[in-house]
Amino acid sequence: MATVTLRINGQPVTVPAGTTLLAAAAQVGVKIPTLCYLKDIGHDVGACRICVVEVAGKEDFVTACNTPAEEGMEVYTNTPAVRASRRMTLEMILSDHHMDCPTCPRNGNCELQALAAQLNVRTVRLSGATRADFPRDDSTPAIIRDPRKCILCQRCITVCKNIQTVAALELQGQGFDALVGPPGNRKLADTLCVQCGQCALVCPTAAITERDDTPLVWAALADPGKHVVVQTAPATHVTIGEAFGLPPGTDITGKMVAALRRLGFDAVFDTNFTADLTIMEEGSELLKRINEGGVLPQLTSCSPGWINFMEHFYPDLLPHVSTCKSPQQMFGALAKTYYAQQKGLKPEDVFVVSVMPCTAKKFEAQRPEMNAASRYWGNPAIGRDVDVVLTSRELIRMLREAGIDFTALPDEDYDELMGVGTGAAQIFGATGGVMEAALRTAYEIATGKTLARIDFEAVRGMEGIKEATVPMNGTKVKVLVAHGLANARALMDKLRAGELKDYHFIEVMACPGGCIGGGGQPIPTDTGRRRSRIDGCYTRDKALKYRKSHENPEIKKLYQDFLGEPLGHRSHQLLHTSYRPRQSLVARD
Ligand code: SF4
Ligand code: SF4
Ligand code: SF4
16 A cells, blocks of 8 residues: 655654545644544535644645645644634634524534634634524424524535435525525425434534424423323434443443433333334235235335435335334324223323434324324324424433433333333344344244344444345345435335346335434434444343344234234234325425
């Protein structure tokens, strides 16, 4: 490998050719400040100019994040002129920034705030035009845009265009009129945005955030007429602890249950329970399609950002999508039917809260076709199956507000009836997990044999597209897994072109890494954290008493006491749905 040797602040360093000055400096212990740069998504446009450095022989400063090291370079990162330039740049950014830090959702976890502290900027000497007139966009149930807090770093554009291939955002205008937002100044709800929240995850400020639904939950908890239940998604079990200083991937399940009880929930349940139920229904659907000549490959339907993507971009392929609702929505439908019935509660008094890693779940919960309990009982007053969706970040804020000392809590168990989840359900949090869980169950149901080894390593890991073949009753079942919508798009283009005819099942998760990298997860979420969170899912899988969905005793009881059988009449009523093309948006874009 070709290398170059240069000097940084007088210290020699040898690095592979093509290494940026930022990375070269890190090798000699020099941390150059950055703001717009984000390695994880390949975003190095040098837009903010915070990382400028001096290079001997060059008249102008260069940006360290995207300037390659050259043989014999003399680089200075800490001269008075460099420091003055950075401070002036930051003051310019702050001068037209809508600074209301004490009441801002990113207060305490804002890269702009942190940089001002790091560069010791305590006054802003500039004044003039501001971004105060840019309107807030709260058109979607999931994502809020506040251009007054945008620093034009364009990270959101990069992630939306390159990682998700949606391109719902672009840079428009110039100077003080420059704006990052949907083309043609539209509202986000009128674009192809799939509400995945990956933009919120990378935004350094509060210019893009999740909608804050915590007041709705506080109100429900304070209402004596409401029986408030909560469900926690698989990925939250290994991520919430980060906010309380625990390493990414730490299993905090028991403490999360205890914390939710301290908040005042009447029952604390696990979405892992309905993840197991999803496997029963989706696995049965797959076997039916294989045995009866249905549309194959079957596509998973758990990720609402992915469903939005299909409806927007591939409506012709919707017959491939499993009719199973996501675990969140299965839970909501059962909480207001099965649970209410078993506990003698009025379904209209049951208030269902979800804790999800995902912003698109907020959109999913308000889809009118999800009001299954209301239709089941013939009572519109029951409303939505899931009343409020909180992201991991919102729950963390509630726990802080309530003064809960999270790490000091004892471990507690979920409530009975909808509180048992298997290891198969836990790995729903990681890319490939739904597929692996489905294979564990489908194999045993189809063959009647016990799997000698239940770990399907081929579908694990961070590779963008993974594939496996599993012999099942004389059929070689071929499966694919994709995470991140760019990878999903590559597969859907092949499917549309007729190239995936011999595949049976495809899992797609909209977010890179799967739900552990969801748009509502703690910030920062980077590749290293994604890997640790995935490891946390598999560690918990191994530790659980049951590791296959069809062994879950509460699922067996549910079928026995209420549902009957997978794909039966009541399952269809409550747990299955259909999706619709939304090509009108495509045409408009
Ligand atoms: S985005 Fe950051 S700097 Fe701006 S108001 Fe919020 S916390 Fe303060
Ligand atoms: S939510 Fe997802 S699709 Fe929508 S703008 Fe953000 S990154 Fe793009
Ligand atoms: S919205 Fe956030 S990520 Fe996008 S350009 Fe503005 S500050 Fe950067």
